[in-house]
Amino acid sequence: MKETELSLTEQARFRHEKLDEIRKLGFDPYPHDFKTDHHARQIKESAELNEGEEANRKRISIAGRIMTRRIMGKASFFNLQDQSGIIQVYIRRDDVGVETYNTLFKKLIDLGDIVGVSGFVFTTKTGEITVHAESFQLLTKTLSPLPVAKEVEDEQGNKVIYDAFSDKEHRYRQRYLDLVVNPEVREVFIQRTRMIQAMRDYMNNMGYLEVETPILQPIYGGAAARPFETHHNALDMKLYLRIANELYLKRLIIGGFEGVYEFAKDFRNEGMSRFHNPEFTQVELYVAYKDYEWMMSFVEQMIEQVVKTLHGTTKITVGDNEIDFKTPWRRIPMLEAIQEETGKDLSAMSEDEIRSAARELHVPVDETMGKGKLIDEIFGEKVEHKLIQPTFITDYPIEMSPLAKKHRTKEGLVERFELMCNGKELCNAFTELNDPVDQRQRLEEQARLRSEGDDEAMVVDEDFLKALEYGMPPTAGLGIGIDRLAMILTNQDSIRDVLFFPHMRPE
RNA sequence: GAAUCGGUAGCUCAGCUGGUAGAGCAACGGCCUUUUAAGCCGUGGGUCGAGGGUUCGAGCCCCUCCCGAUUCACCA
Numbered sequence A: 001m002k003e004t005e006l007s008l009t010e011q012a013r014f015r016h017e018k019l020d021e022i023r024k025l026g027f028d029p030y031p032h033d034f035k036t037d038h039h040a041r042q043i044k045e046s047a048e049l050n051e052g053e054e055a056n057r058k059r060i061s062i063a064g065r066i067m068t069r070r071i072m073g074k075a076s077f078f079n080l081q082d083q084s085g086i087i088q089v090y091i092r093r094d095d096v097g098v099e100t101y102n103t104l105f106k107k108l109i110d111l112g113d114i115v116g117v118s119g120f121v122f123t124t125k126t127g128e129i130t131v132h133a134e135s136f137q138l139l140t141k142t143l144s145p146l147p148v149a150k151e152v153e154d155e156q157g158n159k160v161i162y163d164a165f166s167d168k169e170h171r172y173r174q175r176y177l178d179l180v181v182n183p184e185v186r187e188v189f190i191q192r193t194r195m196i197q198a199m200r201d202y203m204n205n206m207g208y209l210e211v212e213t214p215i216l217q218p219i220y221g222g223a224a225a226r227p228f229e230t231h232h233n234a235l236d237m238k239l240y241l242r243i244a245n246e247l248y249l250k251r252l253i254i255g256g257f258e259g260v261y262e263f264a265k266d267f268r269n270e271g272m273s274r275f276h277n278p279e280f281t282q283v284e285l286y287v288a289y290k291d292y293e294w295m296m297s298f299v300e301q302m303i304e305q306v307v308k309t310l311h312g313t314t315k316i317t318v319g320d321n322e323i324d325f326k327t328p329w330r331r332i333p334m335l336e337a338i339q340e341e342t343g344k345d346l347s348a349m350s351e352d353e354i355r356s357a358a359r360e361l362h363v364p365v366d367e368t369m370g371k372g373k374l375i376d377e378i379f380g381e382k383v384e385h386k387l388i389q390p391t392f393i394t395d396y397p398i399e400m401s402p403l404a405k406k407h408r409t410k411e412g413l414v415e416r417f418e419l420m421c422n423g424k425e426l427c428n429a430f431t432e433l434n435d436p437v438d439q440r441q442r443l444e445e446q447a448r449l450r451s452e453g454d455d456e457a458m459v460v461d462e463d464f465l466k467a468l469e470y471g472m473p474p475t476a477g478l479g480i481g482i483d484r485l486a487m488i489l490t491n492q493d494s495i496r497d498v499l500f501f502p503h504m505r506p507e
Numbered sequence B: 001g002a003a004u005c006g007g008u009a010g011c012u013c014a015g016c017u018g019g020u021a022g023a024g025c026a027a028c029g030g031c032c033u034u035u036u037a038a039g040c041c042g043u044g045g046g047u048c049g050a051g052g053g054u055u056c057g058a059g060c061c062c063c064u065c066c067c068g069a070u071u072c073a074c075c076a
Helices: A010-024 A040-045 A098-108 A168-173 A175-181 A183-205 A246-254 A292-311 A334-342 A351-360 A371-382 A436-451 A462-469 A482-490
Strands: A060-072 A075-082 A085-092 A114-123 A129-140 A150-153 A159-162 A229-232 A237-241 A259-267 A279-288 A315-318 A321-324 A330-333 A391-397 A413-421 A424-431 A475-481
Touching: A010 A098, A040 A060, A040 A075, A040 A085, A040 A129, A060 A129, A085 A098, A085 A114, A098 A129, A168 A175, A175 A183, A183 A259, A183 A279, A183 A292, A183 A482, A246 A259, A246 A279, A246 A462, A246 A475, A279 A292, A279 A482, A292 A391, A292 A413, A292 A424, A292 A475, A292 A482, A315 A482, A330 A334, A334 A371, A334 A391, A351 A371, A371 A391, A424 A482, A436 A462, A475 A482
Parallel strands: A085 A129, A330 A391
Antiparallel strands: A060 A075, A060 A114, A075 A085, A114 A129, A150 A159, A229 A237, A259 A279, A279 A475, A315 A321, A391 A413, A413 A424, A424 A475
16 A cells, blocks of 8 residues: 555545545546536425426436435435535435446445436425436545534424534635535625625616726835735836725726726735734725715615615624614714714814823823824724714824815815724725825825834825826725625624635644 | 633544543444435544653643634724
8 A cells, every 4th residue: 555545544545445446347436527407406496396297207417415325225315415405315226227326326435425316306205305316427536524514303393413514723724615514604605795796786887897906016005004015026026915906996087987996805914803814805986076975875875785685674683783774874973973972072172182081081092193093093992893883984084094185174184984883894985185286295294104113104106196196086985895894794703704715824 | 912712533522630542423344125224233443733841650730832713902
């Protein structure tokens, strides 16, 4: 025996031996294709497949994995799982032949093997819709056993699952196994895709253009975050993985498109948590001739529609909370939200007064924080987690928002909103800053903060500033955290449960 | 980055005060003549996350490290 085989587990070794035996008998353990015409769910739901004389019933073909097997001498039942669900198959020696039944099916097939079956539909005396196999073919021999759980109905008819494949590390590292044996996991990801599709449909119906912009950027921008760096060999230059696509989409608005959006993977070189993955998805949308008031109405309409598409209602349960996405949503300026929660009116206070107010509220602050940062800290500490129902927080301090346009009436603030839901930020949007002189000053202020050691401050993007000088129309911009929205709409409390392959340390 | 909890058979887990490593399911062998077998009898299977230490003796105690989960910090 080869050295590699010695290291195999006993179960894997048996399967290698079976594979050899299958080949020796002349069966192909890995045929090239198989013609299917039905799925499990379809068979269970189509009464007409199950009517009339058995000899006259429609012949069907299905394929999938064998999940459980009950052998009773010359006849057996097994459960076949395909993309749509599970269907029982009945197989007899006298229908499929002695070698196929006795040798292939009974001796050489394992749980998890992928097989194809042709036959007709009937109902067993216990009332289960079943496929009576007239032919049986191995489609893929598995060499490693699946972590199949045992599912039993108790006397009340409740499903009880024993030995569920539940270890999170295994589930994330081998997501394909998680998907095979935990059907509810598959549902979460189907919902995620439906959510994105509903948003895409909504924006397409509005006439906006889905576009693609660079992931590898010579200068990163559009957000405050540390980037991942990489290197282009041929040009011998440093490149960054994007932290946002904002500045590129605005260039497209300058170029004359009046509505553009992109579902973008962004990359931020920060810590990981149940709300943060190093790569995550945002959709960003820019619409010309609109402002942030318009954008609030747009986003609440769109998300209300998406929730209805997914759930058929606007009310959904998330953890212990019931959240109602029925529009209109509450809109409240940030300083008013702080006053409502803490009783402190920061609007007329100086920086020092705000700092002492923060200390009274036991919000940790230090001397380096400016007015805007202090307000942001107080909000984050005292207000954000209490906003469960969808709520627009508006009018942010200018220091925190170098890409947003100054508020038309309120000194020191910008026309910006964030959507808060289930205690977390879901969207960030503003009336975009299109005054090139103002934009240059703001980015230079960021550069100053950066030189003082703030490594999340933005860098000056001369190419973007040049573009702005050619004129960007009044524009509203929006970013929605797709992973966090998916968490809420699928009731998952970790971002890892809405990402197929969450980032893990190498084994 | 810190704290807490965890890592034992393919899966889910038990393992007392330190005294020869266990269960269920899965696997393997057998029973098994046609709409339930989700059964019965038997068998095999372990680098106890890794390395070091204490001890006559370590899954268990001590140290270092790796991996994960949770919370905190960080995070527009």
